[in-house]
Amino acid sequence: MTGDVASAEQPAVELDAVSRTYTRGEPVYALDDVSLTLARGSYTAVMGPSGSGKSTLLNLVGCLDTPTAGTVSVAGEDVTALSAGQRARVRGQEVGFVFQTFNLMPRLTAEENAALPLVFQGAARAERTERARDLLDRVGLGDRTDHRPSELSGGQRQRVAIARALVTDPAIVLADEPTGNVDTETGERIMALLDDLHAAGNTILLVTHQRSIADRAERIVRLRDGEIEGIDAVDPTGAA
Amino acid sequence: MDAAESLRLAVRSIRGHKLRAALTALGIVIGIAAVITFVTLGASVKAEVVGQFDDSPANRVFLVATPSDDGGPPAALSQPVFTEHDVSRIGEIEGVDRVVPRGTIATSALTHGGETVARDQVTATTPALFESVTFREGDAFADAGSGAACPAEMVVTPSAAALFPGNLSVGDQVSITQRGNRTRNVTVVGVLGDDAGLNPLAGFGSQPRFYLPTCAYDTVVTSPTTGTRQNVFPQVTVVAANPGDTAAVQDRVQDYLEAESDATQLAPGSYEVSARTNEDIVERIENVVDRLTQFVTGIAVISLLVGAIGIANIMLVSVRERTKEIGIMKAVGATNRDVLQLFLVEALLLGVGGALLGVPIGVAGGWVAVTYAELPLTLPLVWVGAAIGIGLVVGVVSGLYPAWSAARVDPIDALRYE
Numbered sequence: 001m002t003g004d005v006a007s008a009e010q011p012a013v014e015l016d017a018v019s020r021t022y023t024r025g026e027p028v029y030a031l032d033d034v035s036l037t038l039a040r041g042s043y044t045a046v047m048g049p050s051g052s053g054k055s056t057l058l059n060l061v062g063c064l065d066t067p068t069a070g071t072v073s074v075a076g077e078d079v080t081a082l083s084a085g086q087r088a089r090v091r092g093q094e095v096g097f098v099f100q101t102f103n104l105m106p107r108l109t110a111e112e113n114a115a116l117p118l119v120f121q122g123a124a125r126a127e128r129t130e131r132a133r134d135l136l137d138r139v140g141l142g143d144r145t146d147h148r149p150s151e152l153s154g155g156q157r158q159r160v161a162i163a164r165a166l167v168t169d170p171a172i173v174l175a176d177e178p179t180g181n182v183d184t185e186t187g188e189r190i191m192a193l194l195d196d197l198h199a200a201g202n203t204i205l206l207v208t209h210q211r212s213i214a215d216r217a218e219r220i221v222r223l224r225d226g227e228i229e230g231i232d233a234v235d236p237t238g239a240a
Numbered sequence: 241m242d243a244a245e246s247l248r249l250a251v252r253s254i255r256g257h258k259l260r261a262a263l264t265a266l267g268i269v270i271g272i273a274a275v276i277t278f279v280t281l282g283a284s285v286k287a288e289v290v291g292q293f294d295d296s297p298a299n300r301v302f303l304v305a306t307p308s309d310d311g312g313p314p315a316a317l318s319q320p321v322f323t324e325h326d327v328s329r330i331g332e333i334e335g336v337d338r339v340v341p342r343g344t345i346a347t348s349a350l351t352h353g354g355e356t357v358a359r360d361q362v363t364a365t366t367p368a369l370f371e372s373v374t375f376r377e378g379d380a381f382a383d384a385g386s387g388a389a390c391p392a393e394m395v396v397t398p399s400a401a402a403l404f405p406g407n408l409s410v411g412d413q414v415s416i417t418q419r420g421n422r423t424r425n426v427t428v429v430g431v432l433g434d435d436a437g438l439n440p441l442a443g444f445g446s447q448p449r450f451y452l453p454t455c456a457y458d459t460v461v462t463s464p465t466t467g468t469r470q471n472v473f474p475q476v477t478v479v480a481a482n483p484g485d486t487a488a489v490q491d492r493v494q495d496y497l498e499a500e501s502d503a504t505q506l507a508p509g510s511y512e513v514s515a516r517t518n519e520d521i522v523e524r525i526e527n528v529v530d531r532l533t534q535f536v537t538g539i540a541v542i543s544l545l546v547g548a549i550g551i552a553n554i555m556l557v558s559v560r561e562r563t564k565e566i567g568i569m570k571a572v573g574a575t576n577r578d579v580l581q582l583f584l585v586e587a588l589l590l591g592v593g594g595a596l597l598g599v600p601i602g603v604a605g606g607w608v609a610v611t612y613a614e615l616p617l618t619l620p621l622v623w624v625g626a627a628i629g630i631g632l633v634v635g636v637v638s639g640l641y642p643a644w645s646a647a648r649v650d651p652i653d654a655l656r657y658e
């Protein structure tokens with residue numbers, strides 16, 4: 001991260017009156033006038049019923065989607081005003097995205113999948129391999145580096161996706177239900193990894209349906225019908 | 241993303257669809273192979289034909305009567321318009337050493353020692369043709385000077401001699417069956433040293449040839465100038481006494497032809513009587529062969545075009561099929577340029593791969609065609625290099641639109657794509 005004082009004061013993510021409307025016949029307000037600030041190094045969970053706009057929120061922060069109104073700032077930069085190329089850079093360098101549906105490349109091995117973001121950063125092959133192996137080790141897949149997604153279980157695929165999200169060492173980690181498809185033991189492992197990242201100063205935005213998972217964050221944003229219903233602070237002593 | 245990496249990823253995705261990639265590249269393989277085959281054949285024909293003219297000395301001027309549209313058929317189709325009167329008048333022109341007329345006698349067969357060989361023509365000429373030519377055996381026939389009896393003698397080329405078992409040699413009796421079943425018995429008096437170079441106007445060199453004196457020639461016409469019945473020849477070769485004078489002799493002969501020759505008066509309306517040097521003829525023949533080659537190559541290029549469309553089509557399908565992958569790559573930081581590069585490299589690989597496969601197949605095809613036509617192989621090396629360039633261009637051009645449409649894919653839509 002650029003380390004000048006001014007930018008250090010800036011929040012990691014800032015949404016200002018953001019709306020995302022789909023107009024397909026009847027307009028769908030996936031997000032409706034949402035303002036939210038994620039401080040640097042904060043750990044935020046997003047909860048809400050299916051269709052409440054959680055994934056939409058993450059996609060906007062991750063520069064995959066653009067709001068129909070309002071601005072989204074990542075690391076002090078208004079990403080809604082960026083060119084396609086600059087948005088690609090934000091996706092590749094600033095944020096690490098763990099998708100609800102993994103989104104792995106079917107023909108690449110676990111190691112190649114995990115290393116993919118580095119390919120587009122122009123990293124050398126040796127460095128990519130080393131980083132990818134290191135992260136696969138950390139998610140407990142050190143012995144599956146040569147497997148393709150089709151040769152992995154759902155939970156293993158999720159962990160490859162997490163390794164890929166972290167391979168560029170992003171300051172902001174966006175995770176859309178990272179424990180949704182895994183057993184409790186693997187889920188615990190993934191959550192421990194997120195705890196580590198949080199402890200290391202990364203900003204984390206996590207979508208989950210499970211209260212027990214959300215409680216590990218510092219605060220919980222409750223979404224309903226595209227709007228913020230409330231933000232709860234989590235009592236750290238109770239969560240432990 | 242660096243080029244090596246996009247190459248690796250492209251190879252990866254081609255490997256993922258081996259059969260499809262092979263079928264796609266096949267269009268280019270066939271196109272390139274066809275182009276190289278035809279270009280090789282064309283170059284070989286040209287080298288062979290032009291080579292024959294280059295063999296013949298620079299002091300020759302060839303007189304022909306051919307259809308007047310420029311670059312028409314080769315001189316082999318020349319009309320018989322040059323009378324004996326023309327031949328002797330041209331012989332008197334300044335700087336002319338000798339004049340050799342040539343005509344064909346229609347035949348059906350030649351028989352020697354019980355062996356009959358079918359031949360549709362033999363050549364009638366004067367002994368002047370054989371000046372400065374080496375004989376393997378024997379010598380030229382006698383001059384059929386006016387008044388003297390027609391010598392029953394024949395000169396043959398080595399390949400003609402070889403048509404008969406045990407080879408014809410000097411002293412052998414050959415019976416020639418002419419059109420209308422007339423039989424002429426002649427004695428072989430000479431076998432030439434080699435096949436090449438004697439009769440460049442009549443087409444490919446190593447055809448077997450039999451030469452008889454002009455007194456055996458039977459194409460006659462009434463000379464408009466003298467009013468007498470005379471032999472009339474389709475081809476006449478004028479030999480300049482001094483090679484440096486060839487152009488001047490050509491001009492003088494041309495003047496004579498235009499001003500007062502029987503030839504010009506006898507030539508049918510659409511025919512042109514002309515005096516040409518080696519260079520003129522080489523140029524004309526090159527033109528004809530080039531045009532033919534271009535035409536056939538043009539057809540081959542169409543198959544290349546079809547190959548290019550095949551690549552574009554497959555790439556478009558591939559972009560659609562891999563929409564989700566494109567979305568993933570973009571989601572993890574691939575720029576539009578990265579995606580464009582990836583798909584372009586893939587199309588390029590198909591194009592160049594197809595070309596690389598097409599070159600040896602085309603060369604083999606050219607070799608087969610040339611062998612079948614009994615020509616020595618001339619490989620147009622430039623084209624072999626060009627083929628790879630063409631593959632490259634075809635790949636890029638046909639991959640451009642699909643790659644562009646891949647680059648434009650919106651990441652969020654692509655990730656939702658099923």
Ligand SMILES: Nc1ncnc2c1ncn2[C@@H]1O[C@H](COP(=O)(O)OP(=O)(O)OP(=O)(O)O)[C@@H](O)[C@H]1O
Nearest residue numbers: 022024028029030049050051052053054055056057
């Ligand atoms: N491309 C689209 N076109 C139209 N509507 C859309 C589109 N994408 C999302 N939506 C709508 O936007 C709303 C929010 O969707 P979103 O994916 O953010 O929900 P979510 O909270 O992530 O739900 P889940 O918990 O099921 O993942 C939904 O009502 C959905 O139908």
Ligand SMILES: [Mg+2]
Nearest residue numbers: 054055056100
């Ligand atoms: Mg969702």
